[in-house]
Amino acid sequence: MSTRVTVLVGGSLAAALMVTAGCNPPGSTKAANSDTSVAAKSFVAPGAKDEYYLFYSGGHSGQVYVAGLPSMRHISTIPVFAPYPATGYGFDVESKSMMGKFTWGDVHHPGLSQSDGKYDGRWLFVNDNANNRIARIDLRDFKTRQILGPIPNSSGNHGSSFVTENSEYVLVASRFSVPLPKGRYADPSTYKTEYNGMVSGIKVDQKTGEMSVGWQVLTPPFNWDLGSTGKGPSSGWAFWTSYNSEMAHETLEATATQGERDYAAIVNWRAAEQAVKDGKATLMDGVPVIDPAKVPGVIYFLPVPKSPHGIDTDPSGRWIAASGKLQPVTSVFDFEKIQKAIAAKTFDGDVRGIPVIKPEAVLEGEVPVGLGPLHTQYDGKGNAYTSLYVESAVAKWTLPPWTDAQKKDLNTIVIDKIPVHFNIGHLVVGGSDTKEPYGRYLVAMNKLSKGRHVSVGPSQPESSQLIDISGNKMSMLYEAYTEPEPHFAQILKVDTIAPIEVYPKAENTDSNAVWEASQASVTRNGNKVEVKMMAIRSRFVPDKIEARAGDEITIHVTNVEQTTDMIHGLGIIEHDMNVVVDPGETKTVKFKAAKAGVFPFYCTNFCSALHQEMQGYLAVKP
């Protein structure tokens, strides 16, 4: 071979290598849509306002985040289960006592309060999967107002917060089963016999929103997962899916996935409520617990294929979609058929006294949506949207009633599919769980965002994507990096609520509030020092607190401002203390002045041109 030929062949080879090296392997999706006209659809000009609130759960951050739609801008953080120095949450006496002994929670599924099956803008309920609690956020001021729990006899509060049509209850189901009552020991090898799960109705006081445990229904130790509440024909009912109906207790990944079907629970919560009224419950850890083997008509089981992870009632209340995450179909059940089956006792035996409904008697069809279907949302126009975890996509399909031709080939009802990036968990359509969904936007909450953003190191953010569902075809509008870790969200039309922006002075009932400099005081009682402090632009009154080492100091600080955004903070050097007080609010902090010295305190929330001057001294004598 001549040198010339060698160079030629070598050169061509190198060129071919270079070309193929630059190509993506077949199957990889285009990373970006460069059509800039799409930007206009989510563009909210500076100074302009969003149309919708997106309340999304912050997962193990323990918080709830508020973003605007369609901009996807993060607007505010509502601290719930974890301290949040930015608003002083978890530092003052009240929020500290609300959080109890815990410093974190695992927020999964926010649920907006409803009246007549529609969002009424009163409250937002969120669950804590880790410490079995449920919290209520008041949408008048976007503040956490109550944390209930740990809920007795309930472990792993994952299957919540599902709000009934008129916010009578927030429904809760246990992800983990434990020996009951809590505190009892039984070896995990006795799981099948000694462990139990629980479905609970958290009663909501209609005036105050105050939550209490209304009733509980004992279940076998399945792992209850996600649920939804009924409406219309299914009014008064609630639904949950479960996994691990095998009742395995180790290596669940394999042992809990052996059965072809797991059970969904069909719960008549009105019957549960009535059973408690009729005295058919027994008290366990102070809560009326219903044993379904003894009280028929409260709960039924319905087999659903392959480890389902979600069951969603449509806006009409008739169609119920449950997806088996290990099988590429979504099963659609007809609640009217479920009622007939219950009436006619079309059962396949029972599990521990709980009747098992024959699935073929109530199944409307299995929709071949795609791989790894999880959750379904509805637009109120007859369409359903199912998240596909494994496939990283959202499938759009048509709800029944279907034509005979459609029934013959249910592939024809899957009308659109859009890729998401990547591994979508939940998805939310505004008002999907109400009678009147907004049906305009869908937010896909994705578990992985790898490679979509500039690198921020190994701790990768989650991504959420905004999809326009107003047309026949879904269209991707925007993506944002939502705080870890969004599980589920609720979308609320902005004009549904009118939050206050200052606490009116007239409403402040704190007996320790001071509104004028002349009322401010420092009082000593033994080794207790109590301060009534006023904060105003740009000073604290008093700005000197004298104490002795070992004193217990209580400061009641009132922000006397009545102007929007005139927020003051009180940070005390080397005392791990920062409380932030909104206009018109009084907050109380308690701490020990452990060591002698002079500790400056200062306003932590920038308030005015003389914010820096807003400071004082905690002077602690030896």
Place this chain on the structure above:
Amino acid sequence: MNARLSAMHRILDRPVNFAGRGLLLVGIIVLLAGAALPLWRISLVAPQYAEGLTLDMYAYQIVAGNAGQDLAEINTLNHYIGMKPIVQADFLEMKVMPFALGVFALLGLRAVVVGRIMGLVDLAVLFSYFGAFSLASFAYRLYSYGHHLDPHAPMKITPFMPVVIGSQQIANFVQTSLPLAGTFCMAGFVLLLVAALWTSIREARRDQR
């Protein structure tokens, strides 16, 4: 000359004519309405106060915008430049004005019933003086607030005259001061008074010829 003067005296001595009495009666109603309505608005607009802070001055009270909160806000802001807090109790005018307006209304009613043209002239002269004095006093108030600044205030600014009518920039604020319905009512009262005079005098002259 003398003849002219005595002719004028004869006219001044004549009773107010029927039309004049009617106009005057309407004028008194307008005057009383003016006493109840806001006279002047001072507003302050800044980037962070886009919706504006407002003070409405009445004959007898100050009404601040945002359910009264704007006055507290203005005073809070003014403390930075050492301006004296604006407190309604300091406004002696607001005690005197309702009384004075009541006196004018009574004098007017007297003229409606038994008035002579001279009485109307007195009323017009006195009311004009009262109006001019009130405006001057208002201007002096503003001057006083803008000039008697606490020398120990956090921010030192050159003493300034808040604008009485119109707009001006003071630091980051645009201050606007404009008359409201009450002031227009007062002006209406004066116009109706002049109209009553005019029609009465015209009729008197016609009769003299």
